[in-house]
Every structure is written in C-alpha cells, then in structure tokens.
Amino acid sequence: MHTLFDFVSNVNAMQYGIALLSVLGFIIFCEILKPRPFQGLLKSAAEDAGFLKTQSRERVARMVRNIALAPVFGVFYLAALPFLFVQGMAVPLSKGVSTVTSAGWSPVRAYFAGRKKMKKAKGGEPGQRI
Numbered sequence: 001m002h003t004l005f006d007f008v009s010n011v012n013a014m015q016y017g018i019a020l021l022s023v024l025g026f027i028i029f030c031e032i033l034k035p036r037p038f039q040g041l042l043k044s045a046a047e048d049a050g051f052l053k054t055q056s057r058e059r060v061a062r063m064v065r066n067i068a069l070a071p072v073f074g075v076f077y078l079a080a081l082p083f084l085f086v087q088g089m090a091v092p093l094s095k096g097v098s099t100v101t102s103a104g105w106s107p108v109r110a111y112f113a114g115r116k117k118m119k120k121a122k123g124g125e126p127g128q129r130i
Contacts, residue, residue, distance in 0.1 A: 031037050052060055 031041065034040075055063075
C-alpha cells in the first residue's frame with residue numbers, strides 16, 4: 001500500500017468483507033436461537049432442489065449461467081451509470097434550452113411582448129388591436 005488508491009481499495013474491501021461476515025453471523029446467530037436450528041433452512045434447500053429437478057437441463061443451465069454472470073452484470077451496470085446520468089440530465093436540459101430558444105409562440109412570451117393587450121378600436125369591434 002503505497003498510494004492513496006491502494007489504501008482506499010484495501011479499506012473498502014475489508015469493509016465489504018466485514019459487512020458480509022456480519023450478515024452471515026447474524027443469520028447463524030438467529031438460527032441458533034430457534035427451537036429447531038436450521039430446520040427451516042434445510043426445508044427451503046430441499047424445496048429448491050426439488051424445483052431444480054422438475055426443470056429441464058437447459059433451463060437449469062441458463063439459471064446457473066445467469067447466477068454466475070451476476071457480478072459481470074453488476075460491473076456493466078456500474079460502468080453504465082455515468083453515461084445514464086449524462087443522458088438523464090441532457091434530455092430535460094435540451095428540452096428546456098429548445099423551449100427558450102425556439103421562435104414559436106408561447107403565452108408567456110406573448111404576454112411579455114405586449115401582444116396580449118387588446119383595446120377597443122374606435123367604432124370597431126371589441127378585441128381588435130390598435
């Protein structure tokens with residue numbers, strides 16, 4: 001550990017490991033306190049194994065592949081986050097800029113330009129411009 005990046009990476013890895021071990025320890029501790037420890041966990045595991053036996057080999061292989069690729073999908077998601085943020089901010093900002101700079105009619109611009117003020121013309125119909 002000679003650089004700040006090495007130090008921060010090591011500290012974050014240790015924190016992640018401690019967090020995972022804490023969760024695992026909590027689950028084991030809660031199971032030990034039950035009247036029949038690990039009975040529900042064994043029942044769930046047996047149900048999962050029975051479900052996998054009823055599935056075809058292709059579906060099980062696809063499920064195992066997806067579980068194995070979960071960390072890769074997570075890394076792709078983390079790598080895409082900055083680009084998704086830029087796109088998410090660019091779309092509303094571009095709409096706002098195009099609204100402000102467009103030459104089309106809008107009630108606010110018409111109000112501030114004075115085009116909304118209508119006066120009664122001499123001998124004319126109400127609502128005509130002078």
